[in-house]
Amino acid sequence: MDAAPPATAAWQAGTGREKITPSDALWMTGYATRDHPAEGTSQELWVKALAVSDPAGHRGVLLTLDLCGVTREISDFVSTELMRRYGLPRSAVMTNVSHTHCSPWLEGSIMGLRIFPPDGIKKAADYRVELQKKMIAAAAAALDSLAPASLAWGEDTADFGINRRENPEKDVPARRAAGTLRGPADPRVPVLAIRDAATGALRGLLFSYACHNTTLSFYQWHGDYAGCAQAELERRHPGATVLFTLGCGADINPNPRGTVALAEQHGRALADAADRALGRPLTAVVGGFASALEDVPLTFATKPSAAELREAAEKDQPNKAMHQAWSAAVTAQLRTMGDAILRYAYPVQAWKVGNLSWAALGGEVVVDYGLRLRAEDKGNLWVFGYSTDVMAYIPSERVLKEGRYEGATSMIPYGRPGPWTPGLEEKIVAKTHELISRTRGQ
Numbered sequence: 001m002d003a004a005p006p007a008t009a010a011w012q013a014g015t016g017r018e019k020i021t022p023s024d025a026l027w028m029t030g031y032a033t034r035d036h037p038a039e040g041t042s043q044e045l046w047v048k049a050l051a052v053s054d055p056a057g058h059r060g061v062l063l064t065l066d067l068c069g070v071t072r073e074i075s076d077f078v079s080t081e082l083m084r085r086y087g088l089p090r091s092a093v094m095t096n097v098s099h100t101h102c103s104p105w106l107e108g109s110i111m112g113l114r115i116f117p118p119d120g121i122k123k124a125a126d127y128r129v130e131l132q133k134k135m136i137a138a139a140a141a142a143l144d145s146l147a148p149a150s151l152a153w154g155e156d157t158a159d160f161g162i163n164r165r166e167n168p169e170k171d172v173p174a175r176r177a178a179g180t181l182r183g184p185a186d187p188r189v190p191v192l193a194i195r196d197a198a199t200g201a202l203r204g205l206l207f208s209y210a211c212h213n214t215t216l217s218f219y220q221w222h223g224d225y226a227g228c229a230q231a232e233l234e235r236r237h238p239g240a241t242v243l244f245t246l247g248c249g250a251d252i253n254p255n256p257r258g259t260v261a262l263a264e265q266h267g268r269a270l271a272d273a274a275d276r277a278l279g280r281p282l283t284a285v286v287g288g289f290a291s292a293l294e295d296v297p298l299t300f301a302t303k304p305s306a307a308e309l310r311e312a313a314e315k316d317q318p319n320k321a322m323h324q325a326w327s328a329a330v331t332a333q334l335r336t337m338g339d340a341i342l343r344y345a346y347p348v349q350a351w352k353v354g355n356l357s358w359a360a361l362g363g364e365v366v367v368d369y370g371l372r373l374r375a376e377d378k379g380n381l382w383v384f385g386y387s388t389d390v391m392a393y394i395p396s397e398r399v400l401k402e403g404r405y406e407g408a409t410s411m412i413p414y415g416r417p418g419p420w421t422p423g424l425e426e427k428i429v430a431k432t433h434e435l436i437s438r439t440r441g442q
């Protein structure tokens with residue numbers, strides 16, 4: 001009698017990818033100081049898809065994008081089409097962006113960054129339509145190529161991400177050398193390996209890191225360190241589709257920064273971490289797939305007065321174009337939404353991938369969430385930020401109290417009325433635990 005196949009062989013996996021580098025000179029995103037469109041391509045941008053199907057045929061598809069942000073409208077549009085074509089529930093489609101700042105500004109995103117000229121807005125609208133098609137095509141390719149696979153995970157670390165609120169950029173080399181870096185950071189690099197069930201060949205690799213993808217600030221399209229890490233791992237593992245998900249790294253920066261060579265250096269550091277994890281015994285994924293997605297009702301604490309909006313539009317100050325854009329965006333929202341401007345439906349998503357769980361949180365999530373959720377969880381949990389809808393920074397209660405950029409002033413580029421109302425951390429953490437627990441019970 002033949003030996004029974006390993007339990008993990010009952011899973012299936014498939015991958016897909018589409019190039020999403022703009023073919024046109026679109027406006028770039030990420031930095032309010034940008035004052036003209038992109039000048040060219042230094043590295044291609046990609047949407048990649050990983051589809052999984054458990055032994056009972058329950059499927060999910062993860063889309064990772066070399067983009068700075070994604071809107072709820074785009075994530076929902078793509079999910080609706082996949083629901084129609086493949087019968088996937090909304091919660092079984094997960095989107096995560098790498099937050100590269102060398103990517104196009106997306107229509108409807110980060111509305112206080114700058115008032116873009118009409119032709120820039122038109123090109124962004126056209127790009128969005130193409131982007132959605134490519135996201136659907138990548139997901140379809142992944143779902144259509146589902147084949148028996150073994151899934152297994154491990155973890156290693158990388159240390160180029162430092163807490164940017166507690167360490168002035170120029171002080172980092174000395175503090176790093178002296179071992180005196182301050183503030184929380186999360187060096188963990190979780191890795192999921194997808195191997196062909198028959199041959200053992202590596203077909204897919206997913207890895208994550210909690211650090212702003214902002215080594216670069218030039219006017220070229222580029223995936224930054226995350227793009228370099230993916231490219232490096234795909235070079236080292238021919239035939240594998242390598243996907244990156246960004247963790248809770250909103251207050252973490254890579255260091256040092258500024259050149260493509262440094263982005264490549266950080267990329268190699270991450271690739272090395274992933275390969276170290278792959279070189280050790282991994283834990284096999286065993287069990288079924290389940291998913292959940294719900295919105296947490298959050299509120300903004302304050303809305304500006306008409307006088308404050310007028311002053312922002314007129315005052316001579318640094319980043320004047322950003323303040324003008326914030327004023328225009330908030331004024332427009334107040335006109336159409338009134339007091340509803342103070343409410344926001346914040347998405348929390350959970351996946352059970354056998355004995356592994358993923359939480360995917362919307363927005364630019366600070367490191368406290370990743371550390372806390374994993375410390376409190378009783379199972380095997382990975383936490384991604386920058387998922388479904390990147391609508392603002394998501395400070396922890398600590399960071400909200402401290403204020404500054406991640407706690408308060410980043411609401412200006414994001415075109416939001418004011419800081420979040422205290423209490424958001426408990427609401428988000430409670431909902432995440434609830435959804436993780438619910439999916440584990442399925």
Ligand SMILES: [Zn+2]
Binds near residue numbers: 099212250364
């Ligand atoms: Zn950011």
